[in-house]
Amino acid sequence: xxxxxxxxxGVQAPADPDTEAPPVDADDDICAAVSMMMFFSLSVDPxxxxxxxxxxxxxxxxxxxxxxxxxxxxxxxxxxxxxxLAASVRGCPDGFEVTEELKASAVKSLxxxxxxxxxxxxxxxxGMLGADTPTAYTVVRSGSTLAVFFAxxxxxxxxxxxxxxxxxxxxxKLEKVAGA
Numbered sequence: 001x002x003x004x005x006x007x008x009x010g011v012q013a014p015a016d017p018d019t020e021a022p023p024v025d026a027d028d029d030i031c032a033a034v035s036m037m038m039f040f041s042l043s044v045d046p047x048x049x050x051x052x053x054x055x056x057x058x059x060x061x062x063x064x065x066x067x068x069x070x071x072x073x074x075x076x077x078x079x080x081x082x083x084x085l086a087a088s089v090r091g092c093p094d095g096f097e098v099t100e101e102l103k104a105s106a107v108k109s110l111x112x113x114x115x116x117x118x119x120x121x122x123x124x125x126x127g128m129l130g131a132d133t134p135t136a137y138t139v140v141r142s143g144s145t146l147a148v149f150f151a152x153x154x155x156x157x158x159x160x161x162x163x164x165x166x167x168x169x170x171x172x173k174l175e176k177v178a179g180a
Contacts, residue, residue: 001054001068006169008058013051031096033081033088034107034124037137038098040148042081046071054166066166067150070174075144082120082141089122105132113164115171116140116147123160138162142174 003011033043040051049071056062073081088107095104104126112119119140127133138149147170149162 001052001170001173005173006054006165008056009054009166010057012053012055030088030091031104031107033084034092034122035096035098035104037085037139037148038102038104038124040067040069040150042071042139042146043084044073044077044081046073046146048072054170056163064151064160064163066162067148068166068170069148069150070170071146071148073144073146078141078144078146079118081146082118082139085139086120089120095126102127110136110138110161113138113140113167115168116142116175121162134158134160136160136162138167140167140171142171143178145174145178147171147174 001011005011036042049069051067051069054066054068056064089109092107095106097103104124106123106125108123108125110121110123112121117140119138121136121138123134123136125132125134133152136151140147140149147167149167149170151160151162
């Protein structure tokens with residue numbers, strides 16, 4: 001998205017959208033895909049990716065910052081990455097440990113937005129050094145592109161969700177550009 005695409009939101013580029021994720025070794029294989037999402041990675045490697053940050057400047061979602069990562073894949077890989085993530089969300093409700101300092105205490109499935117071909121949404125409780133900083137993720141597949149949305153809301157962290165309007169605006173723009 002670009003500035004002006006969504007009323008009440010500002011858009012800016014992240015510091016480094018191509019940061020590589022460190023290897024993740026969750027204590028339980030079923031939790032691996034969810035733990036990888038903490039680093040904006042999936043079980044399959046993208047061919048290309050670009051990211052940005054979208055922040056609410058007015059309305060009910062002020063205080064919510066949403067990171068958006070668009071990653072292109074072969075369509076079969078995009079489907080597999082999302083399927084792996086969905087299975088991980090279902091199979092890992094009690095959380096996991098990535099390292100002694102980085103743990104998740106719960107993974108809760110959330111309602112998915114009506115966007116793209118398929119989607120997975122969840123809230124992750126946990127954090128670094130025992131902190132409980134709930135974060136929300138929504139991953140939407142549109143053809144061979146996966147759009148990853150990550151939100152933190154410090155004003156009400158127990159109910160943090162990715163704003164649907166951010167997801168639908170980004171997917172609509174993605175599909176318009178792709179000619180879908």
